[in-house]
Amino acid sequence: MPSVTPRQRIEAALRGEKTDAVPIFLRDLTLGLDVCDFTTPEVCAGGPGGIYHAQKSARCVIETQRLLGHDCVVGSIHDLGLDVDTLGGRVEFPERGIPYVAEPAFSTPEDIARARLPDLHTEGRMPGVLRSYQLVAEALGDRVAIAANVEGPVTKAGLLRGLDSLLTDMVRDPAAARAAIDFAVALACEHVRALLDAGAHFIFVAAASDGPGVIRPEQYLEYTIPGLAKILAAASERGAPVVFHPHGPFTDERFWPLAEAAIETGIAGFQFGERNDLAIAKQRWGKRICILGGPDIPEVLLPGPAERIREVTNEVVRGAGGDGGYVLMPSCSIHREFPLDHLRAMIAAAREYPV
Amino acid sequence: MDIETVTAELERAIEAGDEEAGPAAARALLDLGVEPTYVTSALSRAMARLGRQFQRLDVFVPDLLVATDAFDAAMQVVEAALLKSESGRKLKGTVIVGVVEGDIHTLGKNLVAVMLKADGFQVHDLGRDVKVARFAEAAQEFQADTIAMSSLMTTTMGRMKDVIDLLVTQDRRQRYRVMVGGAPITQQFADEIGADGYAEDAPDAVALANRLLASGRAGGGET
């Protein structure tokens, strides 16, 4: 049998097809900083006077893939403050911690009205991020799949405006909420275009605050779904598939219509977060889209031990992966200080799984 | 209107997050001559019900946020009366709540703060990304007897120990009850860092706060 590359494995799964092994995507956003022993500011804030260290970021991504052998990478070290600082907010970069938004960009609705979309090729830290994607694409792109990590509508707007303010606006000042989300979606679409041009193969919409763990179902239908459709349109201009990853118990029967609304936009895959039953997802939606997901991070992958991780991985893959159209992922993104042996245990279990 | 109808209206207004009808109903009840504590009980009932509905995802975070605003507005109306009333409101104690340094996950902390408030604790919310020294400082500033810390990330949960260690260094540890929680936190971790208690969710956090209060363990507050 001709050997299948990791990239082909992921692409086959996204088309719903079966392949030689269970494809694996860790969505490791800051883990590579540990692998290369870089401080967080050294890469994300680019060191004194710098803006974002493209070469070091790319090295983190490449070295981590060499070390663990997963099939798909995100093309840069990624943090949630990427546009927040450019737009006037404040992002902190703890020495060995995960960057975070210390002050949102828009403290009042008027700030949103005044804001304009930044030029991702010249402003803020994004030029470094785009360069990192290019370097990763040059080094790995033929063989390994590259995902572009783009935040979802409410998630991105929550980072720019502050989530509590945004959610309160949704009830008390819907026009302000709408403006923040429209801005966030327009910005996300810019990211889609720029990251695909920089060498990414598909779009991963990371949407922790877009779902019934956080917003009302009707708000999800009003804000998230139309935003997702726009992101999808931007991706399809360049022929790239989109995977959607909101949080919330979508396999709970009450929320099935929400998963279905996302599927109807034309996404290629849906990653389920914590508190979901992947076997149910596979059974209900597996014929229409690729199912992504796997062991729960706070409950299983972080605490371990390795034996339990293997068992849970086997169980998940048995339920969702048997006949293809499935990508194994941890329940959400992977970061600094994550125990590498726990990831190795998950990967080994999947590699041993007979397809 | 009779007391029963206005009480029902008060609870409805809180649950709907109505910042005008809530305080208006509270005022109407006081005008009808009820004890202020009667009003605070109704407010608590409404918030507690909402908290339980949230656990089941029958309501969502925005509902909680606006209900909290309505609750606060109604409480303001009652507070003046409480000070004057004979029974007074037996406040259970003062809690400072915050998300530790480096962590911006606020939703769980918000819920815990609301439920504690609804249960009769005086709550000061320090917000997110609260520096270690700020917890110690705020405990003094607000004359707290309980410190409640939230962390959603393994990379930041160590800050909880730093706060406790700082209190020990300052020789003030025994003045406070320290509660911890958040997705990666466990009872074992709470024991290891020397916290007084851990709870898995907001209703349990309220039960824990009450248990610690009753046990008389630590928490003398500022002297």
Ligand code: B12
């Ligand atoms: C929503 C969410 C976000 C939102 C948060 C919005 C907000 N303003 O809160 C956003 C998108 C901003 C976000 C950002 C990030 N997140 Co996040 N996020 C989540 C998610 C999906 C849900 C958390 C939540 O709100 N739950 C709902 C609330 C109601 O529940 P809760 O917080 O657990 O609180 C309850 C109990 O824990 C308890 N409790 C909480 N606090 C306290 C305190 C006391 C005293 C007591 C007694 C009880 C108690 O009671 C609460 C109510 O019942 C979790 C996944 C998960 N399973 O937890 C990841 C998660 C917590 N995030 C995670 C990560 C890594 C991040 C990021 C670093 C990601 C990134 N790409 O950069 C950033 C964080 C940046 C930073 N430095 O802070 C990880 C943490 C992993 C780890 N190593 O520990 C998780 C587990 C997901 C994952 N990747 O695995 N996230």
